[in-house]
Amino acid sequence: MKKTLKNIAxxxxxxxxxxRVPIDPDGSVIVIQAKNISDDGSVQTQDLDKVKEADASxxxxxxxxxxxxxxxxxxxxxxxxxxxxxxxxxxxxxATLQVIHVNDERVLPxxxxxxxxxxxxxxxxxxxxxxxxxxxxxLGELNELKxxxxxxxxxKRLNGLVKTIHKQRELLERKxxxxxxxxxxxxxxxxx
Numbered sequence: 241m242k243k244t245l246k247n248i249a250x251x252x253x254x255x256x257x258x259x260r261v262p263i264d265p266d267g268s269v270i271v272i273q274a275k276n277i278s279d280d281g282s283v284q285t286q287d288l289d290k291v292k293e294a295d296a297s298x299x300x301x302x303x304x305x306x307x308x309x310x311x312x313x314x315x316x317x318x319x320x321x322x323x324x325x326x327x328x329x330x331x332x333x334x335a336t337l338q339v340i341h342v343n344d345e346r347v348l349p350x351x352x353x354x355x356x357x358x359x360x361x362x363x364x365x366x367x368x369x370x371x372x373x374x375x376x377x378x379l380g381e382l383n384e385l386k387x388x389x390x391x392x393x394x395x396k397r398l399n400g401l402v403k404t405i406h407k408q409r410e411l412l413e414r415k416x417x418x419x420x421x422x423x424x425x426x427x428x429x430x431x432x
Contacts, residue, residue: 246383248344249352253311253379254333255300261334263289269296270331274310277320277337280406281357283308285328300332305349307340308333309356311377319365319377321356323349338382347387351395354402355387 245251254272261271267290276284302308306324313319324331333339342349355361364385369375390398 241389242386243344243347243389244383245340245385245387248342248347248387248389249307250341250343251379251383252339252341254308254335254337254339255297256335257291257295261289262291262295264292264295265290267291267295268293268330270329271296271334272302272308272324272331272337273334274312274320274336277308277310277322279320280409281320281322281353281402282406283322283324283328288328288331296332302326302331302333302339303341305342306333307342307349307353307356309338309340309377309382311336311338313369313375318375319356319362319369321353321361323353338377338379340382346392347389348392348395348399350399350402351390352387354398360388 261273263271269291270288271291272283273289276288278284302324304324304326307321308324309321310319324333340349340352342352356365365377366375368381368385369377370381
């Protein structure tokens, strides 16, 4: 079954600051930008910019499970999506992101994120994107995007698989880093 995105979610564009993001290292509100959305569908929590409370609108505060979609991309990819988890603190999305708040209990935010990051989802986003070198997905076009919605059990299984793959990838990256450290240390001790 397919559902139009506007029928399963509320969509908004991230907060638009007047000019550049007024970064303040002592600020209390995190600003999630396109650069913080990784290829694996997660929000990179290191090096997040902050702003003062006065510079952030209360209305723009992200909620647990909000899906963040990078609205501009180059080439055939770039429309990365991630699910926001409030463990990082109060946050708002910048205007380079579309915020998708799923309001249908038959659709899991993690499933929607996985779909948007899939080859099929990326192809569907490319179809509605405009522009030649830098492609943009408008909120109006995104509202009309048709989303395949499998049974809830299937969504949960897919989410479990995606989590397992991400954990395995993290373990492989850590293993690679450790092996590289062992190689460098061994080489340094032998060459003295």
